Amino acid sequence: MNSFRYWSLVLLSLIGLNGNSQNQEKDILTTFHTISSHDLLNDAAELTSARYGGRLSGSPGYQAAAEWVANQLKIAGVKPGLSDGTYLQYFPNAYSDVLSTGSVILLEGGNNMRKEYQFPKDYFPGSNSASGNVSGEVVYVGFGISAPELDYDDYKNIDVKGKILLMETGLPFSGKDSLQQWEPYSYHRYKFQQAKNMGAAGLLYVGKIANPNTSYIEGFVYAHIGEAIVEDLFNGTDRKYAEIHNDIKKNVQPNSFALNKKVEISASTKHFPDSRSCNVIGIIEGSDSVLKSEAIILGAHLDAVGSPGCLFPGALDNASGSVDILAAAKALVASAVKPARTIIFVFFGGEECGLFGSTKLVESPVWLKEKVLCMINLDMVGNGTGFQLGNGKSFPEILKHFTDANEKYIHRDLSASESRVNYGRPRTDGAIFEKAGYKTLGLGTSGTVKPVYYHHPLDNTDALTPEIMEDAAKLLYLGILKLANDQTITTK
Ligand SMILES: [Zn+2]
Known part of the structure; x- marks a missing residue:
């Protein structure tokens, strides 16, 4: 002007x-x-x-x-x-239709006998889960991140082939200075692909919110779970979930281990890639x-x-x-x-x-x-x-x-x-x-x-x-x- x-x-x-x-x-x-x-x-x-x-x-x-x-x-x-x-x-x-509530079942382990969890009280089905039924032993893998350049690997020395992973969303790092380096590892899509690459059969993702910001991976079945399921999975392990979670974040040190539980996840979905x-x-x-x-x-x-x-x-x-x-x-x-x-x-x-x-x-x-x-x-x-x-x-x-x-x-x-x-x-x-x-x-x-x-x-x-x-x-x-x-x- x-x-x-x-x-x-x-x-x-x-x-x-x-x-x-x-x-x-x-x-x-x-x-x-x-x-x-x-x-x-x-x-x-x-x-x-x-x-x-x-x-x-x-x-x-x-x-x-x-x-x-x-x-x-x-x-x-x-x-x-x-x-x-x-x-x-x-x-x-791309998107997926979730056709049913699916199921999450604790098959055995800890002080619990077989236990069928309830939707929506205990879990939500994965918004982009593959259709099917997987079962296996549960391994806690922290944040599910392999970042060699940051000297951090949740999968180090732990066998997850054919296992169901219990995994956190987000990052084990909350500082600001080098947060940018961690950014690529914060995506759900990265975590799912890495889990699949490591040979995992399925995933229990901590945090009961529906979330389509994930990817559909052929054969990879998952669900979002709330606290009650996490507590059951830790039951009898002599470890406390909250402490483990906080220590990983505080020390930026992985702490992955088998939970000696067996879980089954099933999902019914239809994927529309185009x-x-x-x-x-x-x-x-x-x-x-x-x-x-x-x-x-x-x-x-x-x-x-x-x-x-x-x-x-x-x-x-x-x-x-x-x-x-x-x-x-x-x-x-x-x-x-x-x-x-x-x-x-x-x-x-x-x-x-x-x-x-x-x-x-x-x-x-x-x-x-x-x-x-x-x-x-x-x-x-x-x-x-x-x-x-x-x-x-x-x-x-x-x-x-x-x-x-x-x-x-x-x-x-x-x-x-x-x-x-x-x-x-x-x-x-x-x-x-x-x-x-x-x-x-x-x-x-x-x-x-x-x-x-x-x-x-x-x-x-x-x-x-x-x-x-x-x-x-x-x-x-x-x-x-x-x-x-x-x-x-x-x-x-
Ligand atoms: Zn919004």
Whole structure:
């Protein structure tokens, strides 16, 4: 922008403190008050219904949910975000259907006789498990990592051929300095492949959450297990699970051993290696002939973890964020006061499978990166009493529009954090944008009021607090509108 235009705009915005601006504020509030928790809850009920099967990215259920969102955008008057006039940006996305709850059975060992475990109380079937039935002796292999260059090997001096492994997620290392070196070993896909390469027959993965961010490996059967099974497996070994686990982490020293138990795991799945999924992208073109070349991206992942054994509705994670931005999009397009800059709404697919959708959009952007003012990501914004703007403190010129809106009209706790370098594995769509060099903020909630059922069948609409969803959409509407119309900032 040339300096004449800049100063005339500043002047105009100063002169704007008259009746005209009061009318504008009135118009903005009229739209603001149309955002209602009732509509948000209805939209969340739609997305979490059985018809979408838990929105597993790559599945027909996810595709139907994506089409529902695209249709909502169309009805509202939000234009298609792709240059070919469509809303859906496709990418490859293999997935597996879990056809039954499968089983995990302790066959013998310790003080326990044969014991059949229960779904969903004790275990969840593996989201990408192979179909079949495996049994064998159980070997605890810590974090399942062979990293010779880091002088760390959970498989050293232990025979796991034909055995069932008991394995931890994550890393035996939590420092920051050399976390980057450990990053490749933090992926579930790495751990599964390594287990298979070592000749393991199957896997009991510690932590009872459904997780499609894994790979399907022919003949490799696994399940996610909770504490009760882990305790049974350690029973009679004269070792305490918690101590072993903590010592490995504290000393960064492997400690693998046979548990003298025999277990059987069975799974029934169907794998679709050649499937695809999509992001849903809508756009509101800016109203100012110059500023419209700059865009603000608002994103939330639409996908969830599907139906591994039963419906996992994915209400908080992340129907909540999706319906929050859908409501903000509807308000921004209906608003009498138009955003001067362009707003892009993205409902990501493939987040739960490994951030596929955000990676696709960063690689095939729909807007020139240099002309993107910022990206704001919403994940799990539907349970709490306040707001948290991740990275907000690092971008005060962006943050101020949200704190202003909150202080004036919403009156919730709003805290902001400083951005810091992420040395580990990216865990959100926002992190993918941040890594690619976008100014990225994350909107989340604070003051959780209901139990959080993460990747669990009980993550349904009862787990939501509709009032905070209404306020999140209102905060987005006001904050984004003011940010889009702020003449004092530029993308440069
Ligand atoms: Zn999420």
